[in-house]
Amino acid sequence: MYVVGFFLATIADTSLVWLISAVTLALMTIPNLVALLLGAKEIKALINGYWIKSKGAGL
Numbered sequence: 164m165y166v167v168g169f170f171l172a173t174i175a176d177t178s179l180v181w182l183i184s185a186v187t188l189a190l191m192t193i194p195n196l197v198a199l200l201l202g203a204k205e206i207k208a209l210i211n212g213y214w215i216k217s218k219g220a221g222l
Contacts, residue, residue: 199206
């Protein structure tokens with residue numbers, strides 16, 4: 164089966180493969196970016212709290 168796949172890959176058009184990879188990358192990236200934007204205030208508060216605590220502990 165793999166041997167047949169290798170022969171088909173040599174003659175097949177790879178633009179469909181690149182299109183599918185671009186779409187799946189976008190489908191993974193967009194929800195993560197939305198989550199970062201929605202949680203930006205909380206993330207900033209957590210980071211500031213960490214730095215305040217670490218400076219107070221002498222780290």
